[in-house]
Amino acid sequence: MKILITGAAGQIGTDMLPLLLDRGDEVVVFDLAPRPATCPDGVVWLRGDITYPEEVNTVVEQTRPERIFHLAAILSATGESIPHRAWRVNMDGTRNVFEAARLFAVTQVFFTSTIAAFGPGLAQPVGDDVPLRPTTMYGLTKVAGERLGEYYENTFGIDFRGVRFPGLINAGIPGGGTSDYALFMYVNGMRDGRYEAFCTPETKIPFMYMPDAIRAMLELSDAPKENLKRSVYNIAAISPSAQEIADAVKARLPDVVITFAPDPRRQAILDSWPQALDDSNARAEWNWAHEFDLDAMSDDLMPKVRALLGDPTIRV
Numbered sequence: 269m270k271i272l273i274t275g276a277a278g279q280i281g282t283d284m285l286p287l288l289l290d291r292g293d294e295v296v297v298f299d300l301a302p303r304p305a306t307c308p309d310g311v312v313w314l315r316g317d318i319t320y321p322e323e324v325n326t327v328v329e330q331t332r333p334e335r336i337f338h339l340a341a342i343l344s345a346t347g348e349s350i351p352h353r354a355w356r357v358n359m360d361g362t363r364n365v366f367e368a369a370r371l372f373a374v375t376q377v378f379f380t381s382t383i384a385a386f387g388p389g390l391a392q393p394v395g396d397d398v399p400l401r402p403t404t405m406y407g408l409t410k411v412a413g414e415r416l417g418e419y420y421e422n423t424f425g426i427d428f429r430g431v432r433f434p435g436l437i438n439a440g441i442p443g444g445g446t447s448d449y450a451l452f453m454y455v456n457g458m459r460d461g462r463y464e465a466f467c468t469p470e471t472k473i474p475f476m477y478m479p480d481a482i483r484a485m486l487e488l489s490d491a492p493k494e495n496l497k498r499s500v501y502n503i504a505a506i507s508p509s510a511q512e513i514a515d516a517v518k519a520r521l522p523d524v525v526i527t528f529a530p531d532p533r534r535q536a537i538l539d540s541w542p543q544a545l546d547d548s549n550a551r552a553e554w555n556w557a558h559e560f561d562l563d564a565m566s567d568d569l570m571p572k573v574r575a576l577l578g579d580p581t582i583r584v
Contacts, residue, residue: 270294272333272374274318274365275340276311277301279440280380284337284482285311291486296331298324299340318361321368328368335376335489338365344384344537346444347406358409366420378489379417379430381410381500383474383541384446393544396432396502403540414500421499429488430500434474434507434545436481437565439572446537449510450475453517454566454573457524466531469511472543476505477560477569484556491554498553504545505558506565516566 271288273281276297286308288295296312297303303313312331316323318340328336340361347354362379369377384407385400400411417428435447442448442455449465456463476484484503508516514526550556560568 269335270296270331270333271335271337272296272298272328272331273337273339274298274361275338277304278339278341279436279438280339280478280481280485282306282440283438283478284339284485287482287486296327296333298327318364319356321364324361324364324368325371328372328374332372333374335378336365336369336374337378337380337485337489338362339380341380341409342406343445344382344404344406345446345448345534347409348404348533348537351405354405355409358406359412362409362413362416366416366426369426370420370424374426376427376429376489377417377420378485379413379428379500380485381414381430381432382407383432383434383545384537385411385414385432386540386542388540390542392542393504393546394502394542395546396498396500396549404537418499427493428499429496431484431488431550432500432502432545433481434476434504436476436478437569438478439569439576441576446534447473447475450513453513453526454569455577457517457521457526458570458573459577461521461523462525462527464527464529465510465514466534467510467528467538468530468535469509469514469528471510471535471538472507473538473541474504474507474543474545475513476503476558477565479568480505480558480560483559484550487556488550488554495553498549501550501553501556502545502547503550503556503558504547505560506562507544508562512562516562520566520570 387401421428
């Protein structure tokens with residue numbers, strides 16, 4: 269299958285590319301970033317700006333993908349610093365992808381949404397069909413992207429699918445998300461022997477290890493359409509407190525020192541997000557199930573972070 273991925277230089281795309289190649293897909297990337305040294309052979313990497321519709325149209329017309337995985341976005345913490353740029357990338361860029369898919373008969377567009385789509389005051393765990401009242405530009409654009417995808421599906425027949433991700437953790441460099449405190453505990457803990465988190469020890473949001481996240485995307489993308497009763501699904505795995513994550517790191521790095529100094533701006537964002545997600549619809553309709561709990565994730569992640577920190581081509 270021919271697949272186009274936008275924003276593949278980011279956290280998800282980095283781990284997704286080799287899995288797509290392994291299963292025999294033909295993969296094209298469209299990204300503003302230059303091709304990284306870690307990009308697998310066999311991936312076609314095309315540079316361009318998703319905010320320019322003519323560039324998106326050109327790459328879709330020339331490559332003719334069957335599916336688009338739309339990953340390009342500015343994340344929550346960065347988005348609050350540059351909200352106008354976040355709007356242009358996350359909203360105008362998403363519109364450009366859907367329009368190109370319509371013009372050039374792309375069968376499926378897969379969209380990555382987020383727990384930032386929710387707002388405060390919801391009963392826990394938070395289900396799929398609650399009011400979406402985000403408090404950040406990132407969340408606002410993701411809600412709009414969900415609605416826009418449904419519009420293109422209902423109006424033009426595009427097969428639109430998406431997941432609302434919890435905070436994602438992988439062996440990479442944090443990319444500007446408010447949930448990055450979790451990954452910083454592993455990366456800075458191993459590199460520096462210490463980390464001061466920008467949240468309280470009691471902070472609790474949903475998290476997922478990247479192998480589970482990518483598997484969820486591919487399983488939903490491949491699921492028979494007749495089994496699906498909605499376009500966008502909550503998916504869930506674990507909901508540890510920040511202190512529990514720190515304890516998991518310390519169990520594997522006994523000398524590490526992890527402290528907490530909450531940043532009011534980022535803490536307010538974290539407090540607006542769900543503490544746990546109800547993903548029963550995903551489990552019932554396409555048999556979603558996570559594999560990694562906190563300990564299994566930590567055991568798998570630590571050697572990968574150690575290898576990352578030892579790679580001279582990676583800027584940390």
